[in-house]
Amino acid sequence: xxxxxxxxxxxxxxxxxxxxxxxxxxxxxxxxxxxxxxxxxxxxxxxxxxxxxxxxxxxxxxxxxxxxxxxxxxxxxxxxxxxxxxxxxxxxxxxxxxxxxxxxxxxxxxxxxxxxxxxxxxxxxxxxxxxxxxxxxxxxxxxxxxxxxxxxxxxxxxxxxxxxxxxxxxxxxxxxxxxxxxxxxxxxxxxxxxxxxxxxxxxxxxxxxxxxxxxxxxxxxxxxxxxxxxxxxxxxxxxxxxxxxxxxxxxxxxxxxxxxxxxxxxxxxxxxxxxxxxxxxxxxxxxxxxxxx
Numbered sequence: 001x002x003x004x005x006x007x008x009x010x011x012x013x014x015x016x017x018x019x020x021x022x023x024x025x026x027x028x029x030x031x032x033x034x035x036x037x038x039x040x041x042x043x044x045x046x047x048x049x050x051x052x053x054x055x056x057x058x059x060x061x062x063x064x065x066x067x068x069x070x071x072x073x074x075x076x077x078x079x080x081x082x083x084x085x086x087x088x089x090x091x092x093x094x095x096x097x098x099x100x101x102x103x104x105x106x107x108x109x110x111x112x113x114x115x116x117x118x119x120x121x122x123x124x125x126x127x128x129x130x131x132x133x134x135x136x137x138x139x140x141x142x143x144x145x146x147x148x149x150x151x152x153x154x155x156x157x158x159x160x161x162x163x164x165x166x167x168x169x170x171x172x173x174x175x176x177x178x179x180x181x182x183x184x185x186x187x188x189x190x191x192x193x194x195x196x197x198x199x200x201x202x203x204x205x206x207x208x209x210x211x212x213x214x215x216x217x218x219x220x221x222x223x224x225x226x227x228x229x230x231x232x233x234x235x236x237x238x239x240x241x242x243x244x245x246x247x248x249x250x251x252x253x254x255x256x257x258x259x260x261x262x263x264x265x266x267x268x269x270x271x272x273x274x275x276x277x278x279x280x281x282x283x284x285x286x287x288x289x290x291x292x293x
Contacts, residue, residue: 052118057104057117061114063075077268097249098220101136109123137219147186198229238258
């Protein structure tokens with residue numbers, strides 16, 4: 001009987017604390033259901049349409065505001081990147097550069113105008129074709145709470161180990177991974193928390209190398225790296241993307257001389273565009289941002 005009383009007490013003791021947290025649990029559940037049941041920001045057409053026949057990118061009069069009635073983030077943005085060309089989007093922080101990248105991969109749709117890939121409006125392109133067509137190296141890349149090998153295999157599930165090492169070498173990360181006790185099977189932690197920010201960005205770059213997409217979107221890919229590593233890494237990336245369409249979003253002048261064209265954004269508007277050499281020869285916003293004047 002004594003043991004039965006003690007056991008009953010142990011079973012009942014947590015109930016007051018559970019009742020105390022009941023309100024919080026219900027509120028958390030309500031917020032989760034609100035997110036799950038909310039309509040998606042974009043709707044893709046069903047699969048079945050053929051992929052684009054070419055890989056040029058065009059922004060045509062694109063405008064965007066995060067809340068539909070909020071202040072505009074982008075206004076009448078127009079430029080084009082021919083297939084196989086390299087274009088840099090340059091501008092100060094808050095100019096709307098990263099928003100251009102988010103629209104290109106259809107995190108949202110433009111409020112006005114349209115974006116075309118191979119002459120086709122992105123809104124008419126099935127999601128599978130869009131994701132296979134564009135390799136993204138984001139300013140804050142997401143890494144899953146898994147091994148380096150598994151994070152790389154997201155881009156190419158059937159890639160042999162030799163290809164994984166080639167991609168890591170291209171991103172200047174192979175020596176670091178070889179020095180780890182578990183090598184490719186090393187756990188990176190939630191969001192890559194067990195490695196540095198620069199290493200996480202280079203791992204995302206290696207993932208893009210494996211994907212081998214015809215269009216590359218690089219959003220501040222060398223942020224947080226020292227100048228020497230940044231220069232070497234960009235030279236390697238530009239070599240790997242030879243013949244591919246490249247959109248480089250940056251606020252730093254490194255590698256701009258190797259771009260075919262530059263678009264300068266300011267307050268969400270295109271204020272200048274042209275070849276980097278042409279912009280550097282005259283007094284311009286490009287010259288002011290890069291120190292070429």
